Amino acid sequence: MTKGRAALAVAIAAMIAAYFLFDLGRYLSLDFFKSQQAAIDAYYGAHPAQTVAIYFATYVLVTALSLPGATLMTLAGGAIFGLLAGMVIVSFASSIGATLAFLASRFLFRDAVQKKLGDKLAAVNRGIEREGAFYLFTLRLVPLFPFFVINLVMGLTPMKTRTFYWVSQLGMLAGTLVYVYAGTQLARIDSLQGVISPGLVLAFVALGLFPLVAKKAVDVIRARRVYAKWQRPASFDRNMVVIGAGSAGLVSSYIAAAVKAKVTLVERHRMGGDCLNTGCVPSKALLRSAKFVAQARRAQELGMASAKVEFDFAAVMERVQDVVRKIEPHDSVERYTGLGVDVLEGEAKITSPWTVEVRRTGGRVDRLTTKSIVIAAGARPLVPPIPGIEETGYLTSETVWGLRVLPRRLVVLGGGPIGCELAQAFARLGSHVTQVEMLPRLMTREDPEVSEMVATRFRNEGIDVRLGTRAKQFVVEGGEKVLVAECGGQDVRIPFDALLVAVGRIANTAGYGLEELGIPVTKQRTVEVNENMQTIYPNIYACGDVAGPYHFTHTAAHTAWYAAVNALFGRFKTFKADFSVIPWATFTEPEVARVGLNETEAKDKGVACEVSVYGIDDLDRAIADSEAHGMVKVLTAPGSDRILGATIVGDHAGDLIVEYIAAMKHGIGLNKILGTIHIYPTLAEANKYAAGVWKRAQVTTGQLDFLTTFQAWMRGGAGFGAVLGVLPRLLSDKRRALAPEHGASASARAS
Numbered sequence: 001m002t003k004g005r006a007a008l009a010v011a012i013a014a015m016i017a018a019y020f021l022f023d024l025g026r027y028l029s030l031d032f033f034k035s036q037q038a039a040i041d042a043y044y045g046a047h048p049a050q051t052v053a054i055y056f057a058t059y060v061l062v063t064a065l066s067l068p069g070a071t072l073m074t075l076a077g078g079a080i081f082g083l084l085a086g087m088v089i090v091s092f093a094s095s096i097g098a099t100l101a102f103l104a105s106r107f108l109f110r111d112a113v114q115k116k117l118g119d120k121l122a123a124v125n126r127g128i129e130r131e132g133a134f135y136l137f138t139l140r141l142v143p144l145f146p147f148f149v150i151n152l153v154m155g156l157t158p159m160k161t162r163t164f165y166w167v168s169q170l171g172m173l174a175g176t177l178v179y180v181y182a183g184t185q186l187a188r189i190d191s192l193q194g195v196i197s198p199g200l201v202l203a204f205v206a207l208g209l210f211p212l213v214a215k216k217a218v219d220v221i222r223a224r225r226v227y228a229k230w231q232r233p234a235s236f237d238r239n240m241v242v243i244g245a246g247s248a249g250l251v252s253s254y255i256a257a258a259v260k261a262k263v264t265l266v267e268r269h270r271m272g273g274d275c276l277n278t279g280c281v282p283s284k285a286l287l288r289s290a291k292f293v294a295q296a297r298r299a300q301e302l303g304m305a306s307a308k309v310e311f312d313f314a315a316v317m318e319r320v321q322d323v324v325r326k327i328e329p330h331d332s333v334e335r336y337t338g339l340g341v342d343v344l345e346g347e348a349k350i351t352s353p354w355t356v357e358v359r360r361t362g363g364r365v366d367r368l369t370t371k372s373i374v375i376a377a378g379a380r381p382l383v384p385p386i387p388g389i390e391e392t393g394y395l396t397s398e399t400v401w402g403l404r405v406l407p408r409r410l411v412v413l414g415g416g417p418i419g420c421e422l423a424q425a426f427a428r429l430g431s432h433v434t435q436v437e438m439l440p441r442l443m444t445r446e447d448p449e450v451s452e453m454v455a456t457r458f459r460n461e462g463i464d465v466r467l468g469t470r471a472k473q474f475v476v477e478g479g480e481k482v483l484v485a486e487c488g489g490q491d492v493r494i495p496f497d498a499l500l501v502a503v504g505r506i507a508n509t510a511g512y513g514l515e516e517l518g519i520p521v522t523k524q525r526t527v528e529v530n531e532n533m534q535t536i537y538p539n540i541y542a543c544g545d546v547a548g549p550y551h552f553t554h555t556a557a558h559t560a561w562y563a564a565v566n567a568l569f570g571r572f573k574t575f576k577a578d579f580s581v582i583p584w585a586t587f588t589e590p591e592v593a594r595v596g597l598n599e600t601e602a603k604d605k606g607v608a609c610e611v612s613v614y615g616i617d618d619l620d621r622a623i624a625d626s627e628a629h630g631m632v633k634v635l636t637a638p639g640s641d642r643i644l645g646a647t648i649v650g651d652h653a654g655d656l657i658v659e660y661i662a663a664m665k666h667g668i669g670l671n672k673i674l675g676t677i678h679i680y681p682t683l684a685e686a687n688k689y690a691a692g693v694w695k696r697a698q699v700t701t702g703q704l705d706f707l708t709t710f711q712a713w714m715r716g717g718a719g720f721g722a723v724l725g726v727l728p729r730l731l732s733d734k735r736r737a738l739a740p741e742h743g744a745s746a747s748a749r750a751s
């Protein structure tokens, strides 16, 4: 605690203690005030300004210190100054006092509370930033919520002081009026409880409900306004139309069919969308073949004299398509029709909030009416407008699967997950790959040491990793394609045979009615949705890549659940999409998997954390597999085993991380992971050992000293007095005692 904080804490504590010690509360009782009222009135008559000043200062002090007595002070205000003047004086005094209490709570406790509960409060903080004024107003309207509790709690949130002040003043007016008026009738009041009758309580509750009702009404009016220019059909053919049969669209329509809704799924291209046809499935199939080639190259490491792999690149790419074909039935028209989904192959266009036109192959147009629409139109590769790129030609994650001849020299533009996976696959299959990334490291979303592990492995495997290198132009020189890039102020020229662009993906938001309906897109160019995955039209939802914020198959399925359930049952209950525990993996070698915060994000967001790292180079199973590399890195809240995030680098990281995903989702801490039997020898043991690193780092020198003396006493080597002698150190010495063991490191970093 800083000196300033300590001084303020002491001053406040002293004043509160004095209040109770000297029983000052007796002066803030109804009986005392009544007994003194004549004298106070006389003083007010003789010294009006002084009376107002004394009253005002006392009121501010009582409320700023959160002392009991604000009710009496308000009544007294009415009794002394009358209704109008009393209202004005009390209104300002109570608002200023409340704001001082708010500021004191903020100054003394906010940092500590936010640090301790950081991520847990993230949703509350976001809510306060968005609608804090509204909630405060509601709370203020109902004087049943203790006045001082609201002041202190709001001080812990990110609410602006100005907002707190004016909303409090406005919100408390009704309550102030009632109490000040009661004060003008003081002779008829026997107790403070008597001020408020049951009828008045009901009136206040109604008043408190008013803003909530008003908000609902605003929502209805807003919805009415967006629908105003559209003709609503009298009835609908369907409960739901889903646009796009990728991961998101398939899940939405599956859910709808499962709850017996009449649902039509429209797909213009291939069932299964990006994941099945051009994304997860073919990329993982290609990586598998490439991994086999890479492992054969490591034959000697595994005790073989040699191993030679001969392959035909075209056959490898055919295997990829075979894998796609094998998984295809899971997403097929037949399967979904069997599940009760009406599948239409064609291009969908939303023509009104309740109608979707489908241009079928062959030109026929079907017009569907529907109660709700789920947009699951996905995303496509982003191709940056670099001069010459169209002329030299390029591949993307959509077209690369058509290759049947291995490019001799491949430039991969982009160091994100897709660029990294494909760069490694092609390099292992024999292309000379140059990976060009504008930023200073690969996979910039991950921590720097993770990027470094991947880049080192890539370089060791022969990939020419060019970081901090910006593609400027593509040219043809002497019949050869050349990328002109800039690195550290110098132009570099990289000749290539094929270019793979993997610099990001962009949501499909054009050409199917969003513009005509005025559905806005965000700065990230995804369809704008609220937390219910709802667009500005309450019956039109969006999910998956088209809505973001994450671009994964599992998040597409996750958001699809919210879109479908809210679309079908939102009239009765809505569910806010929960993005609190989102995992992902990049399937390079080393594999990288993450859930929750990493260290970089924790620092950026000011979330204090302890970092525990277990090096997988130490793990028996990894050593036996000749895969002894990587790490498990876990972030925990300081002084607690609550997991804030985990990153795993190494073999099967994407599978290993599931233990941490489940732990975070269900509030399981590292102590429980440590107390769980993990099978020996497995890679999963790394998760337990990371928990062990954390646990060891919690031991203090005081605890160790105590244990040493205790064990000596048990052996008869020390007297009981010695044990008692170290007890104070056990309680007071909180310095961390143990250095981390072999390769593992643990550190406490508070940002």
Ligand SMILES: Cc1cc2nc3c(=O)[nH]c(=O)nc-3n(C[C@H](O)[C@H](O)[C@H](O)COP(=O)(O)OP(=O)(O)OC[C@H]3O[C@@H](n4cnc5c(N)ncnc54)[C@H](O)[C@@H]3O)c2cc1C
Pocket (backbone or CB within 6 Å): 243, 244, 245, 246, 247, 248, 249, 266, 267, 268, 269, 270, 271, 272, 273, 274, 275, 276, 278, 279, 280, 281, 283, 346, 347, 348, 349, 376, 377, 378, 379, 397, 418, 508, 511, 512, 543, 544, 545, 546, 551, 552, 553, 554, 555, 556, 587
């Ligand atoms: C190379 C690569 C590897 C990847 N690897 C992984 C991975 O390992 N793990 C992971 O989780 N994610 C991975 N992803 C991301 C994943 O593929 C996507 O996040 C996921 O497929 C998104 O699903 P979606 O349903 O939102 O969109 P999509 O799958 O793109 O589906 C959208 C569908 O909508 C259709 N459509 C669009 N407009 C219309 C219209 N007007 N009418 C009718 N139909 C329309 C499209 O044809 C498309 O089929 C990878 C992506 C790529 C490119």
